[in-house]
Amino acid sequence: MKTISESRAFGGVQGVYSHASEACDGEMTFGLFLPEEAQEGPVPVLWFLSGLTCTHENAMAKAGAQGWAAEQGIALVFPDTSPRGAGVADDPAYDLGQGAGFYVNATEAPWSPHFRMWDYLAEELPRLLFNAFPVVEEAQAITGHSMGGHGALTLAMAFPGRFRSVSAFAPIAHPTASDWGRKQFTAYLGADEAKWAPHDATLMMKKRGFDGPLLIDQGASDQFIDLLMPEALIEAIARRRQPATFRIQKGYDHSYFFVSSFMEAHVSFHAEALFG
Amino acid sequence: MKTISESRAFGGVQGVYSHASEACDGEMTFGLFLPEEAQEGPVPVLWFLSGLTCTHENAMAKAGAQGWAAEQGIALVFPDTSPRGAGVADDPAYDLGQGAGFYVNATEAPWSPHFRMWDYLAEELPRLLFNAFPVVEEAQAITGHSMGGHGALTLAMAFPGRFRSVSAFAPIAHPTASDWGRKQFTAYLGADEAKWAPHDATLMMKKRGFDGPLLIDQGASDQFIDLLMPEALIEAIARRRQPATFRIQKGYDHSYFFVSSFMEAHVSFHAEALFG
Numbered sequence: 001m002k003t004i005s006e007s008r009a010f011g012g013v014q015g016v017y018s019h020a021s022e023a024c025d026g027e028m029t030f031g032l033f034l035p036e037e038a039q040e041g042p043v044p045v046l047w048f049l050s051g052l053t054c055t056h057e058n059a060m061a062k063a064g065a066q067g068w069a070a071e072q073g074i075a076l077v078f079p080d081t082s083p084r085g086a087g088v089a090d091d092p093a094y095d096l097g098q099g100a101g102f103y104v105n106a107t108e109a110p111w112s113p114h115f116r117m118w119d120y121l122a123e124e125l126p127r128l129l130f131n132a133f134p135v136v137e138e139a140q141a142i143t144g145h146s147m148g149g150h151g152a153l154t155l156a157m158a159f160p161g162r163f164r165s166v167s168a169f170a171p172i173a174h175p176t177a178s179d180w181g182r183k184q185f186t187a188y189l190g191a192d193e194a195k196w197a198p199h200d201a202t203l204m205m206k207k208r209g210f211d212g213p214l215l216i217d218q219g220a221s222d223q224f225i226d227l228l229m230p231e232a233l234i235e236a237i238a239r240r241r242q243p244a245t246f247r248i249q250k251g252y253d254h255s256y257f258f259v260s261s262f263m264e265a266h267v268s269f270h271a272e273a274l275f276g
Numbered sequence: 277m278k279t280i281s282e283s284r285a286f287g288g289v290q291g292v293y294s295h296a297s298e299a300c301d302g303e304m305t306f307g308l309f310l311p312e313e314a315q316e317g318p319v320p321v322l323w324f325l326s327g328l329t330c331t332h333e334n335a336m337a338k339a340g341a342q343g344w345a346a347e348q349g350i351a352l353v354f355p356d357t358s359p360r361g362a363g364v365a366d367d368p369a370y371d372l373g374q375g376a377g378f379y380v381n382a383t384e385a386p387w388s389p390h391f392r393m394w395d396y397l398a399e400e401l402p403r404l405l406f407n408a409f410p411v412v413e414e415a416q417a418i419t420g421h422s423m424g425g426h427g428a429l430t431l432a433m434a435f436p437g438r439f440r441s442v443s444a445f446a447p448i449a450h451p452t453a454s455d456w457g458r459k460q461f462t463a464y465l466g467a468d469e470a471k472w473a474p475h476d477a478t479l480m481m482k483k484r485g486f487d488g489p490l491l492i493d494q495g496a497s498d499q500f501i502d503l504l505m506p507e508a509l510i511e512a513i514a515r516r517r518q519p520a521t522f523r524i525q526k527g528y529d530h531s532y533f534f535v536s537s538f539m540e541a542h543v544s545f546h547a548e549a550l551f552g
Contacts, residue, residue: 213526220517231514234522238507241496243526246510250489250519 001132004029010070011036014060019128023120024083025113030125031060031078032133035070044139044274045075045129046267047163049121049155051146052180053099056080059145064260068267074274075135079125081147083114095180096187102175103151104199106188115188118199121155141270145169145259146228147180149216153201153233157208165273167215167266169259170222173233174202180227202229205236214244215269217262219252245269277408280305286346287312290336295404299396300359301389306401307336307354308409311346320415320550321351321405322543323439325397325431327422328456329375332356335421340536344543350550351411355401357423359390371456372463378451379427380475382464391464394475397431417546421445421535422504423456425492429477429509433484441549443491443542445535446498449509450478456503478505481512490520491545493538495528521545 004016012035021028037043046069050059059065060078069076082088082101089110091097097111106115130137142163144152149171156166175181176196185196197203214237218230230248237244252258280292288311297304313319322345326335335341336354345352358364358377365386367373373387382391406413418439420428425447432442451457452472461472473479490513494506506524513520528534 218514220519225517231511234514235507235511238494238510238522238524241501241524243496243524245521245523246514247521248514248517248519 001128009033010066012038012066012070014066016056021083021120021124023116023124026083026085026088028083028120029056029080031056032129033060033066033069033076034133035073035075037073038075038134042134042136043073043075044141045077045135046270046274047077047079047140047142047144047152049079049103049142049144049148049151050081051144051148052081053094054081054148055099058256059259062256062260063145064263065267068264072267072271074267074271075133077125077129079121082117088114096184100147100184102147102184102188102199103154104185104188108188108190111188121151122159139164139274141165141274143167143169143266143270144171146224146254147172150175150201154199154204157201157204157210158198160208160211163212165213165270166210167269169262169266170218170224170228170254171201171216171233172228174200174229176200176203177232178227178229180224202232202236205233205240205242209240209242213269213273214242215266216244216246217266218246218248219254219258220248220250221252222254222258224254277404285309286342288314288342288346290342292332297359297396297400299392299400302359302361302364304359304396305332305356307332308405309336309342309345309352310409311349311351313349314351314410318410318412319349319351320417321353321411322546322550323353323355323416323418323420323428325355325379325418325420325424325427326357327420327424328357329370330357330424331375334532335535338532338536339421340539341543344540348543348547350543350547351409353401353405355397358393364390372460376423376460378423378460378464378475379430380461380464384464384466387464393427397427398435415440415550417441417550419443419445419542419546420447422500422530423448426451426477430475430480433477433480433486434474436484436487439488441489441491441546442486443545445538445542446494446500446504446530447477447492447509448504450476450505452476452479453508454503454505456500478508478512481509481516481518485516485518489545489549490518491542492520492522493542494522494524495530495534496524496526497528498530498534500530
């Protein structure tokens with residue numbers, strides 16, 4: 001593992017690290033914020049998965065999460081959204097290829113074998129993180145924005161007991177029924193829609209739900225809301241009687257200004273589960 | 277108007293009053309909490325509509341609202357849920373007749389002319405209230421529990437601009453599709469379902485929505501949840517992009533223990549709209 005940078009932030013350290021990834025067959029970069037408390041011993045950790053076009057860097061710089069995490073004594077991990085680099089397939093569209101991994105393991109050419117973000121986040125990066133840094137495997141929570149909200153919700157439901165709480169900002173909520181999903185799942189996973197189902201938060205909510213607290217914020221003026229389909233997920237949540245808080249925030253769009261406006265609430269929400 | 281009782285409560289006064297009602301063609305009773313501030317001048321007012329089997333008294337005694345209203349300087353009105361008395365029709369079932377007015381104007385025998393709770397709450401009781409007590413007509417909010425949540429939501433959407441905010445505890449959310457609704461609407465309004473639509477929060481949300489903040493709490497262990505149908509309303513809320521907070525509260529049932537547990541949050545929510 002290589003240290004790209006380490007900067008003092010809110011009494012702790014905002015680091016950026018890279019490492020050779022087996023899952024993605026190449027070099028991967030991630031951000032990690034460790035609060036001051038991590039100098040004394042391991043701390044709980046909140047994963048933040050980012051949206052389309054983002055690297056590990058966007059949320060690190062724009063989500064405004066470190067101050068609240070420092071206040072709570074929680075670490076933050078900011079993974080990248082796809083494999084990168086010259087040998088890695090890409091597409092001219094912003095919503096396919098690099099920056100648009102959709103948190104799945106691609107089985108189709110030209111995306112396989114690099115595009116394996118599911119295994120990267122479900123197995124490889126956690127292993128590295130818990131071996132190399134003072135963070136507690138037994139106290140994890142997960143959140144994300146847009147495509148990252150989709151990733152957070154599907155990972156949380158796929159691994160019961162792993163995450164104490166899950167939240168999402170304007171998640172892609174029903175990708176098997178949306179142009180933000182069908183295109184990418186066809187490209188990465190192939191035409192068999194049965195293989196898509198574990199990567200659809202609405203379908204996973206119907207099938208499994210989440211055994212812990214769930215918080216979703218959605219901007220009412222989100223320019224992409226028709227692609228996100230929050231109504232499908234919330235209906236599934238209500239039908240399941242899944243404990244949850246779902247908020248439609250008047251006037252907010254899809255940007256990081258929306259994310260940062262409600263970051264304090266999300267970090268507090270996770271802190272309650274992580275320290276509870 | 278007759279004063280039935282006035283008791284000191286949280287520095288203010290919890291009163292119970294009765295009056296001859298034209299809308300309900302008989303004597304009606306209501307509770308009114310006035311905070312200490314009402315001695316100095318008019319205060320904002322929060323309506324609390326109650327559920328099946330309740331009188332004006334249940335929420336007054338069990339919802340735990342007065343302390344929070346006193347802290348905010350807000351009045352609380354607790355209307356009855358139906359006309360009462362020897363000359364008023366009734367039914368042996370708990371969910372029809374006295375204690376089960378469903379906040380509509382009955383057009384069918386034997387319920388007409390007494391069962392006109394819609395006009396009573398939309399016109400007559402407000403008029404009396406704003407004439408006789410130091411409460412501000414321009415600063416109203418409304419909430420309710422179960423059948424009262426249904427009443428609060430439908431009144432709020434029917435009169436745009438009247439209520440600055442609306443909330444509900446486990447509302448009957450889609451009565452035209454539920455046994456808590458179809459039976460009563462058939463009895464009170466007749467078989468023509470077009471006349472039912474203005475009294476269905478889900479249908480009103482699809483058609484009109486609410487121009488202000490909306491908060492709904494629902495217990496995940498509510499024994500009546502299949503009759504309440506929260507999934508229909510929240511799906512309509514999300515589809516409309518209606519600014520709202522919807523929470524499914526783990527472990528809570530349909531009782532006043534659920535209501536009182538989240539009363540502070542609801543009173544604070546309304547206070548923000550009433551004083552904002």
